[in-house]
Each structure stands twice: as C-alpha cells, then as structure tokens.
Amino acid sequence: MRFIPMLATAAALVIPALGYTTAHAAPTTPAASATPAIPGAKNIVLVHDAFVDGSGWRVVHDILIHKGYNVSVVQLPHATLGDDITIVRERVSLQLGPVVLVGHGYGGEVITEAGARDKVKALVYVAALQPDVGEGxxxxxxxMPAAGAALKSTRDGHLSIDPATFNADYAGDLTTNRTDFMAASQVPITSAAYNANVWTAAWRNKPSYGIVATEDRVVNPDLQRWMYQRAGAKVTEIKASHAVQVSQPEAVALVIEEAARSAK
Incomplete structure (x- = not known):
C-alpha cells in the first residue's frame, strides 16, 4: 500500500449560532400568509468533498430549506472528474431559475467547471479547492501540503483517508462517535479523478465566496486563502476543521445565503 500526500486547510471567523423558534399564530388570510419572494437565487446545489458523501450537508440543507430555498444535494461517484462534473451540470439543468453552486473540498474543483452555465449566478467554496484552468x-x-497524514491507495488506484487518522485530520472538532462512522463509510476517489485538471474556471466571470477553515488539516488554510484571493472571492474565515459544514453549519449557511441574496 502506497501513500500520497494529503490536502490541508483551516478557517477562523466565528459566527454566532442561529436560533430558531416557532409559535402558533392566529389564522390569516391567504394573501397575508403567502411566503415572501426570496431575492436573488432561490436554488442552491450542494456538492460534497472526496472521501465522503452528501450526508454531511444535512444541517446546512435543513437551515436553508426552512428559510425558503430550494436545496439539492448531489451524490458524486468519484470515478472521474468528468463524470462528477456531468452529474452537477444535470442537477443544475433541473432547477427553475438562478442557481448558487456550493462545493466542499474536492467539490470546489467540480463546481469550478460545472458552474460555467448561464443559470449559475454565484459559486461558494467551503474549505475548497478553487483551481484555475489547467489545475487540479x-x-x-x-x-502547499497540509498538516494531515497521507492518503491510502489501493492496488486498483482508489484513495482514501486512513480510518485511524480520520478524526484528527478530517474532522478534529467533531466527536469520534460521529467521525468513526464517517471514516467507515468513506467514498474513495480514484487516482484518475485525484490527478485530473479543470479546463474551465467559472469563477473568472461569476462572483465567488470562499470559506477558510482555519484548523483544516486536509486542504491547507494558506492554500485556501491564496486561491480565494487570486479569484477575488469574498472571504470568510471560520475556526473549524475541514468538516466545517458539519461542525459549523450555521456559519456556512450564512455565507451561502449571502451569495444567494446577492446573485444577479
């Protein structure tokens, strides 16, 4: 079994958690109870990282759904970068109206190319890769190597994170009873997808937002900052591990909502 250097990142702005309350109200007329129109883009498509699946977006999804957004979560096979891009493009094509694409980790690479569609009005990078043309x-x-351990490689070229280091490297701010399951249910990525490059950079002509996870040991936080600065992205730093969307879902949802409301 051979080892391949792993990604790394971090993030630092702590955003207060959001509170939600419900109350019984007196009956209202249909006109008064109608949901107000959401400005900007109502459709949000969430794209997960390598090694994991879309379930990590659960709380972010729920927060945005309760605010009236139409939220889709894709499931990537991680066989080839081209296949993953195609799946996201197909999900975008199903949306009625403007779309905000959100990518975590490797998902940032996917949305960089998949976002080159007229419907996509903004891109949100969550502790993510934001490559330029010809990069991957x-x-x-x-x-900019990360602080985490190496990736494990199987003989047939599938890469994963060693379960023994998954908690420390991928999600150090989550309890082990959560990360043990994440480690056991990993979705390995092929070496072909890992080594692939993008040939379109949608962020060159669309607004982008970048979340830096300051405690990231998978995608180096300094690499995140460098990519986001190069792209002219609006940057938010959150003190969290690479699994920032799981450990700090309210803060991540706030950035996505800002991107959606500002979309034109």
Whole structure:
C-alpha cells in the first residue's frame, strides 16, 4: 500500500449560532400568509468533498430549506472528474431559475467547471479547492501540503483517508462517535479523478465566496486563502476543521445565503 500526500486547510471567523423558534399564530388570510419572494437565487446545489458523501450537508440543507430555498444535494461517484462534473451540470439543468453552486473540498474543483452555465449566478467554496484552468487537486495540494497524514491507495488506484487518522485530520472538532462512522463509510476517489485538471474556471466571470477553515488539516488554510484571493472571492474565515459544514453549519449557511441574496 502506497501513500500520497494529503490536502490541508483551516478557517477562523466565528459566527454566532442561529436560533430558531416557532409559535402558533392566529389564522390569516391567504394573501397575508403567502411566503415572501426570496431575492436573488432561490436554488442552491450542494456538492460534497472526496472521501465522503452528501450526508454531511444535512444541517446546512435543513437551515436553508426552512428559510425558503430550494436545496439539492448531489451524490458524486468519484470515478472521474468528468463524470462528477456531468452529474452537477444535470442537477443544475433541473432547477427553475438562478442557481448558487456550493462545493466542499474536492467539490470546489467540480463546481469550478460545472458552474460555467448561464443559470449559475454565484459559486461558494467551503474549505475548497478553487483551481484555475489547467489545475487540479493533486497539483494544488502538493503546492502547499497540509498538516494531515497521507492518503491510502489501493492496488486498483482508489484513495482514501486512513480510518485511524480520520478524526484528527478530517474532522478534529467533531466527536469520534460521529467521525468513526464517517471514516467507515468513506467514498474513495480514484487516482484518475485525484490527478485530473479543470479546463474551465467559472469563477473568472461569476462572483465567488470562499470559506477558510482555519484548523483544516486536509486542504491547507494558506492554500485556501491564496486561491480565494487570486479569484477575488469574498472571504470568510471560520475556526473549524475541514468538516466545517458539519461542525459549523450555521456559519456556512450564512455565507451561502449571502451569495444567494446577492446573485444577479
């Protein structure tokens, strides 16, 4: 079994948690009870990282749904970058109206190319890769290695995170009873997808937002900052591990909502 250098990142702005309350109200007329129109883009498509599936978006999804957004969560096979891009493009095509694409980790690479569609009005990078044309995960990660351990590689070229280090490297701010399951249910990525490059950079002509996870040991936080600055993204730093969307869902949802409301 061979080992391949792993990604790394971090993030630092702590955003207060949001509280939600419900109350019984007196009956109102249909006109008064109608849901107000959401400004900007109502459709949000969430794209997960390598090694995990879409379930990590659960709380972010629920927060945005309760605010009136139409939220879709894709499931990537991680066989080839092209296949993953195609799946996201198909989900975008199903949306009625403007779309905000959100990518976590490797998902940022996917939305960078999949976002080159007229419906997509903004891109949100969550502790994510934001490559330029001709760049990809392997190249960017090697340019600023992360603090985490190496990836495990099988003989047939599938890469995963060693379960023994998954908690410390991927989600150090979550309890082990949560990360043990995440480690056991990993979705390995092929070396072909890991080494692939993008040939379109949608962020060059669309607004982008970047969340830096300051305690990230998968995608180096300094690499995140460098990519976001290069792209002219609006940056928010959150003190969290690479699994920032799981440990700090309210803060992540706030950035996504800002992108959606500002979409034109």
């Amino acid at each position: 995960m392997a190249q960017l990660v090697a340019s």
